[in-house]
Amino acid sequence: MKKVGVAIVGFGTVGAGVAEILQKNRGLLLARTGLDISLVRIADLDITTDRGVAVDPSILCTDAFAAVADPAVDIVVELIGGTGIAKKVILAAIQAGKAVVTANKKLLAEYGAEIFGQAAEKGVDIYFGASVGGGIPVIRVLREGLVGNAIQSIHGILNGTCNYILTRMENEGLPFDEVLADAQRLGYAEADPSLDIDGFDTAHKALILAALSYGVQFPLDSILVEGIRGLDGRDVRYAAELGYKIKLLATVAREESGVKVFVAPTLVPKAHMLASVSGVFNAAMIRSDMADDTLYYGRGAGRRPTASTVVGDIADIARNLAAGEVRHKNVIPKTGEPTPLMAASDMRNAFYIRLAVDDRPGSLGRITTALGGHGVSIAAALQKQGDEKPGAVPVVVLTHLAREADIREALDEIRASGVVTETPVFYRILKD
Amino acid sequence: MKKVGVAIVGFGTVGAGVAEILQKNRGLLLARTGLDISLVRIADLDITTDRGVAVDPSILCTDAFAAVADPAVDIVVELIGGTGIAKKVILAAIQAGKAVVTANKKLLAEYGAEIFGQAAEKGVDIYFGASVGGGIPVIRVLREGLVGNAIQSIHGILNGTCNYILTRMENEGLPFDEVLADAQRLGYAEADPSLDIDGFDTAHKALILAALSYGVQFPLDSILVEGIRGLDGRDVRYAAELGYKIKLLATVAREESGVKVFVAPTLVPKAHMLASVSGVFNAAMIRSDMADDTLYYGRGAGRRPTASTVVGDIADIARNLAAGEVRHKNVIPKTGEPTPLMAASDMRNAFYIRLAVDDRPGSLGRITTALGGHGVSIAAALQKQGDEKPGAVPVVVLTHLAREADIREALDEIRASGVVTETPVFYRILKD
Numbered sequence: 052m053k054k055v056g057v058a059i060v061g062f063g064t065v066g067a068g069v070a071e072i073l074q075k076n077r078g079l080l081l082a083r084t085g086l087d088i089s090l091v092r093i094a095d096l097d098i099t100t101d102r103g104v105a106v107d108p109s110i111l112c113t114d115a116f117a118a119v120a121d122p123a124v125d126i127v128v129e130l131i132g133g134t135g136i137a138k139k140v141i142l143a144a145i146q147a148g149k150a151v152v153t154a155n156k157k158l159l160a161e162y163g164a165e166i167f168g169q170a171a172e173k174g175v176d177i178y179f180g181a182s183v184g185g186g187i188p189v190i191r192v193l194r195e196g197l198v199g200n201a202i203q204s205i206h207g208i209l210n211g212t213c214n215y216i217l218t219r220m221e222n223e224g225l226p227f228d229e230v231l232a233d234a235q236r237l238g239y240a241e242a243d244p245s246l247d248i249d250g251f252d253t254a255h256k257a258l259i260l261a262a263l264s265y266g267v268q269f270p271l272d273s274i275l276v277e278g279i280r281g282l283d284g285r286d287v288r289y290a291a292e293l294g295y296k297i298k299l300l301a302t303v304a305r306e307e308s309g310v311k312v313f314v315a316p317t318l319v320p321k322a323h324m325l326a327s328v329s330g331v332f333n334a335a336m337i338r339s340d341m342a343d344d345t346l347y348y349g350r351g352a353g354r355r356p357t358a359s360t361v362v363g364d365i366a367d368i369a370r371n372l373a374a375g376e377v378r379h380k381n382v383i384p385k386t387g388e389p390t391p392l393m394a395a396s397d398m399r400n401a402f403y404i405r406l407a408v409d410d411r412p413g414s415l416g417r418i419t420t421a422l423g424g425h426g427v428s429i430a431a432a433l434q435k436q437g438d439e440k441p442g443a444v445p446v447v448v449l450t451h452l453a454r455e456a457d458i459r460e461a462l463d464e465i466r467a468s469g470v471v472t473e474t475p476v477f478y479r480i481l482k483d
Numbered sequence: 484m485k486k487v488g489v490a491i492v493g494f495g496t497v498g499a500g501v502a503e504i505l506q507k508n509r510g511l512l513l514a515r516t517g518l519d520i521s522l523v524r525i526a527d528l529d530i531t532t533d534r535g536v537a538v539d540p541s542i543l544c545t546d547a548f549a550a551v552a553d554p555a556v557d558i559v560v561e562l563i564g565g566t567g568i569a570k571k572v573i574l575a576a577i578q579a580g581k582a583v584v585t586a587n588k589k590l591l592a593e594y595g596a597e598i599f600g601q602a603a604e605k606g607v608d609i610y611f612g613a614s615v616g617g618g619i620p621v622i623r624v625l626r627e628g629l630v631g632n633a634i635q636s637i638h639g640i641l642n643g644t645c646n647y648i649l650t651r652m653e654n655e656g657l658p659f660d661e662v663l664a665d666a667q668r669l670g671y672a673e674a675d676p677s678l679d680i681d682g683f684d685t686a687h688k689a690l691i692l693a694a695l696s697y698g699v700q701f702p703l704d705s706i707l708v709e710g711i712r713g714l715d716g717r718d719v720r721y722a723a724e725l726g727y728k729i730k731l732l733a734t735v736a737r738e739e740s741g742v743k744v745f746v747a748p749t750l751v752p753k754a755h756m757l758a759s760v761s762g763v764f765n766a767a768m769i770r771s772d773m774a775d776d777t778l779y780y781g782r783g784a785g786r787r788p789t790a791s792t793v794v795g796d797i798a799d800i801a802r803n804l805a806a807g808e809v810r811h812k813n814v815i816p817k818t819g820e821p822t823p824l825m826a827a828s829d830m831r832n833a834f835y836i837r838l839a840v841d842d843r844p845g846s847l848g849r850i851t852t853a854l855g856g857h858g859v860s861i862a863a864a865l866q867k868q869g870d871e872k873p874g875a876v877p878v879v880v881l882t883h884l885a886r887e888a889d890i891r892e893a894l895d896e897i898r899a900s901g902v903v904t905e906t907p908v909f910y911r912i913l914k915d
Binding site for chain 2: 329
């Protein structure tokens with residue numbers, strides 16, 4: 052029976068979960084893999100705080116690099132987070148010829164090409180299943196189950212904090228600020244919630260999915276990222292009346308002219324599986340040329356679900372090491388011609404537009420004329436009973452597929468023409 | 484670049500799909516695996532019918548065993564189906580030291596232990612990802628992603644024919660026979676639909692999932708299998724009114740006294756993700772100790788989705804072969820003490836019961852007394868406006884958790900007492 056030594060670097064929430072699983076389910080892992088996967092080192096600056104998991108004190112240390120260098124360590128599990136020391140630890144592990152597991156989406160979204168390149172050069176495995184979707188095996192599926200498929204699109208609810216807020220806004224009719232404050236009180240949102248609610252966490256994950264699907268790493272500042280901050284409860288309500296739920300979606304898709312990658316609050320038809328994803332749960336719907344639509348659902352964060360995926364990666368690498376093999380040499384496979392990123396202005400989507408229309412004859416006509424003048428075709432227009440300022444009437448327009456730039460120009464023109472009393476609000480609609 | 488030779492044995496729907504993917508997406512597979520996965524043999528008794536995929540005629544042959552023996556063949560893909568020649572081909576491949584991929588759920592449900600045993604003895608890989616869930620990677624997830632998890636329960640919609648019929652009954656209010664006839668006309672149901680609608684296909688899959696989860700192979704005739712044949716439209720309607728959809732569910736769960744495995748039409752709460760699975764789509768919800776709930780959704784059958792999973796297995800084995808490794812030595816891992824199968828009579832579920840109650844004073848009282856006398860506690864009872872025979876009133880009872888034997892005895896007593904004009908109907912309810 053082969054023994055495989057694991058070091059956890061970063062003994063926070065997920066690190067404690069990994070330690071728990073490796074110890075509690077060690078027999079299960081042995082029965083299933085035939086390998087003795089053994090936790091031999093835990094490194095953290097704080098090795099005194101109780102993490103709710105009993106570990107042999109002799110494996111604790113404060114020096115991450117000593118843990119990496121320990122000859123008993125075959126696999127380094129980086130769970131520090133961020134792009135500073137975490138990157139140094141991973142590169143040190145690679146240089147020492149150790150396999151790496153990480154859940155660090157920010158690091159991979161920013162420095163993936165460099166890190167994967169070094170791993171390939173040194174011939175070590177790097178697995179990062181938990182960097183997208185927590186306990187959901189979306190990365191495993193992209194790399195393995197769908198290996199024979201060209202990926203056409205991925206639509207993902209990839210941030211539990213946002214989905215929790217959106218679910219409560221929808222179910223309870225509460226305003227954004229109130230639910231956010233509640234989520235912070237309950238520990239579902241950080242004191243500084245920007246990474247989640249402004250869409251950046253989801254964007255990091257979208258960039259990793261795009262890299263795996265299309266072999267290209269785009270920088271964060273090249274893609275459209277809109278979060279849910281300040282989402283108006285009226286839009287949640289009107290969307291519901293029209294048969295949609297608003298979800299913060301990551302969209303990654305191949306179109307003729309390039310790859311479309313963006314993050315934005317998006318109207319999802321209620322009959323769509325993604326509309327059924329509530330609370331802190333995450334899901335990704337992948338459309339591919341052979342398997343067609345498949346969806347993966349589960350907890351996108353949390354100690355045990357994230358650790359479950361980390362341990363799945365550890366077990367895979369342990370099997371690789373036992374076979375003397377490096378399995379995923381080609382982390383971001385180049386699967387064809389280099390693929391350009393579509394400019395956000397060129398993306399085509401159906402849109403939901405809400406306008407506070409000045410209640411005078413001709414206003415609606417000028418709006419439809421402006422939209423039509425930019426080639427935007429209207430699928431439905433509804434005048435709502437609203438709580439706008441006196442003299443303004445809320446009007447919701449659903450469009451057919453339209454170019455993003457055309458929508459923006461039409462709305463600029465509408466605003467400039469003085470027929471609306473507020474800046475128009477618009478969201479994209481998920482079309483099947 | 485290593486070359487891996489594949490033989491497809493059985494050139495039917497799925498075989499043609501595998502040939503299509505291996506040829507059309509060969510470059511993709513090469514980019515992602517670094518291996519040249521090459522289709523070198525196709526064996527079928529009929530090698531003249533056009534399968535809608537162009538193949539080099541020189542690779543076609545009518546002798547399955549010659550294909551298996553061909554030295555260019557490293558992986559034998561068995562897609563004949565059934566338990567006759569398919570079994571012989573697989574065993575011949577194993578004896579010849581070739582790796583095997585199969586989608587044959589019936590064969591594995593009946594002869595899995597023997598086949599896996601021989602594969603282990605000869606030291607060859609056998610993969611069977613497409614035997615459960617078609618294009619959905621539920622087996623991959625059980626073997627890999629959730630490798631660090633103890634499986635608590637699996638609830639699966641694993642037969643597209645049944646789910647198609649149930650979806651149309653629900654959405655269009657049509658009777659079972661009419662939808663079945665339509666499904667047969669459209670090619671969604673076989674001329675002899677028994678394997679699907681009587682639940683046996685789902686049961687084969689449930690037995691494979693139970694084996695992977697708990698290390699035990701139970702025989703088909705040891706488990707409770709109820710299909711959807713003759714399902715009454717009233718039950719679909721009443722269930723909908725009560726907030727449920729009726730789905731043919733495979734249930735596999737670990738309880739204190741053993742493993743619970745059964746297949747039966749089951750009421751699924753509408754807010755449950757499984758209730759959103761419509762038409763021919765399949766899904767499995769897995770609850771495990773670390774990842775908690777995860778769900779996998781997609782097309783459970785069909786040429787390309789099933790072939791997609793077969794190709795995922797082929798790619799995995801190709802990677803194993805390139806590394807000189809047998810990866811899944813331990814196909815049905817013994818993860819603890821041998822686990823007994825719970826007797827169906829001992830299973831505890833919540834129940835939906837429909838009774839045609841004789842419209843006389845005291846009838847309802849005798850029913851509630853009979854249920855209470857067998858320890859069955861009532862959660863809700865509703866008298867419906869119905870289309871029963873004159874003098875009879877439809878009554879629907881929802882119970883709390885109750886022992887199956889107690890329900891059956893109580894209903895026998897109710898029937899014997901003469902207060903019902905039809906045999907009572909009952910279904911189990913999925914509880915979260």
